Amino acid sequence: MSLTKDQVNKIRKEILIPDNYIFLDNGASTPKLASAVKAMEEFYSKSYANIHRGVYRLSEEATELYENSRKNIGEFIGCQPEEVIFTKNTTESLNLLADSLVRMVIAKKGKVYVLLSLSEHHSNIVPWMIAKERYKNVEIDFVGLDNDLRLDASDFRKKVSDADIVSLTGASNVTGFIIGHSFFEYAKSLGKITICDGAQLVPHHSFSLKHIDFLAFSGHKMLGPTGIGVLYGRKQMLEKMPCFLGGGEMVSEVSEREYKALEPPHKFEAGTMPFVEAYGLSKAVEFLSSVGLSNIEEYEHNLLEYALKRLGDIKSLTLFASCLDGKNAIVSFVHKKLHPHDISALLDRRKIATRAGTHCAIPMHKALGAPGTVRASFYLYNTFEEVDALADALRKIERKY
Ligand SMILES: Cc1ncc(COP(=O)(O)O)c(C=O)c1O
The missing domain is CATH 3.90.1150.10 (Aspartate Aminotransferase, domain 1)
Structure with a gap:
């Protein structure tokens, strides 16, 4: 309606x-x-303290608000809370994936082939190019567009069989075209790793994660605050992936020689996170759900x-x-x-x-x-x-x- x-x-x-x-x-x-901004103001004025580290009431309260936000956002996109990683924005989510997945596939196969499309935002192109500069044996190719400016399905079918990772925009920020689940479904049926850049999809459309291993989106494009993004990742994959950023809060042990990472999602959340912004986003998500x-x-x-x-x-x-x-x-x-x-x-x-x-x-x-x-x-x-x-x-x- x-x-x-x-x-x-x-x-x-x-x-x-x-x-x-x-x-x-x-x-x-x-x-x-307005209510998301107000909720953040209340968080700052009544419950603010760093999360996951204090044993005092304020810190416990702040941690609860943060972890409940993760749960809310997981419900909104249809996944478990531990599959929700908070980042700064879609761009950071995609950089995390480009670095971590490229290393993971290269460790297994010695090389990696990444399939993108011509309708990608630079956020879903440049991180893969940086990974190519950083690691050896990274090949990147692009699916072309048909005469209507939609993804060329026959070019996709030709190229996808050689790909290890297929990373496509869920909705183009230029034409607005939505990619449709069939592309992800086909890639998944061939056992590929599938990524959806959901920056323009998640705020506007209902969708299913069935054939998507990873989904990236930004809070600021859906009535929420800046500085907060989300990366959904399938749990079994997150467990296998190497860490991206390192620092406090993502490790259980550190010695002079090595570190032991926490379980996902925490192993991908290094340092003090934008936890008040995560709360603001969860309020925006509640509003969008209610509409x-x-x-x-x-x-x-x-x-x-x-x-x-x-x-x-x-x-x-x-x-x-x-x-x-x-x-x-x-x-x-x-x-x-x-x-x-x-x-x-x-x-x-x-x-x-x-x-x-x-x-x-x-x-x-x-x-x-x-x-x-x-x-x-x-x-x-x-x-x-x-x-x-x-x-x-x-x-x-x-x-x-
Ligand atoms: C399709 C798409 N992907 C990624 C991004 C990057 O989003 P952000 O700047 O929030 O990282 C945008 C932003 O316009 C976008 O439209």
């Missing part, structure tokens, strides 16, 4: 939308949920349909991936004459925030044949009136230039 106008207006009252902006850059980061991911999905689908119709009528624009099915509410476009930065700056004068550039996805923009795009990315609190305001502003720009 889609959200009603009244429900959306109620949701808007709970979100801290900066300076009454028409905020259409949710793909980069969303505004914050219902399938309701969010349907509402965003309707918003996208309307945005494609309104922007599709503007002759000076070329929209990319301008179809409706299997997509996030993201519209990327170029103007016939003006640079994306100019369009975004002109929209900003009307207090409409969009993103302009390559959105950390240069290979994807090469595939589009565009040096950059303007991106409007919507979330559950955006309204049809805001779509109208965007379209009207773009029409005015069309008339002027």
Whole structure:
């Protein structure tokens, strides 16, 4: 069931939308949920102390809030608490995987073949390249795109049989296309390690972890605070993987010669963690659950349909991936004459925030044949009136230039 106008207006009252902006850059980061910010303030003022180390009440309370947040977030994505690792963001989650998995596979086979796609965010490209610089015998290849800018299924089937690790974006931050479970299912049926970059998927869609070994996402893209990310990992795999960052809190013993790592998830959480932010994220997740991911999905689908119709009528624009099915509410476009930065700056004068550039996805923009795009990315609190305001502003720009 889609959200009603009244429900959306109620949701808007709970979100801290900066300076009454028409905020259409949710793909980069969303505004914050007021109750999550308040909960964090209360944590700081009433229960703050470092976690997992004190034997005094405040530390025990803080530890409980942190570990309950892990449990909440595990329930939200459908896994056990010990399969939830907190990180800084999606980027850190993917760096952890690139380093640890590459070392694990090389230790077993002497080499590793990683399959990515052209629609990846740089966060799911560069960490693998760094692993290639750091360790020997790392090969990286990319699945191409079809004429509709979706993942090319035949290219995928050709390349996947040689891969050890398949790491793909769950939803593109440029086109909004959702990859679909069949790619992960097929890779898993061949025994591959499967990773989903869920930065643009988890905030917007219900999904299943059935064929996914690892899922990475960021709190700040789902009404939560910055500085907190999540890495889901299948327990049996986390147990086998070597550690990534080392330091306090991830070890049970240290001598002058060696260390003994704790069990997952703690072996991947070195140093003082962003535990207050984890609590803030768990509050955002509770809110999203109460609204219902399938309701969010349907509402965003309707918003996208309307945005494609309104922007599709503007002759000076070329929209990319301008179809409706299997997509996030993201519209990327170029103007016939003006640079994306100019369009975004002109929209900003009307207090409409969009993103302009390559959105950390240069290979994807090469595939589009565009040096950059303007991106409007919507979330559950955006309204049809805001779509109208965007379209009207773009029409005015069309008339002027
Ligand atoms: C698909 C995708 N992956 C990864 C990231 C990186 O997220 P973060 O900057 O939170 O690490 C983004 C951010 O825009 C993204 O859209």
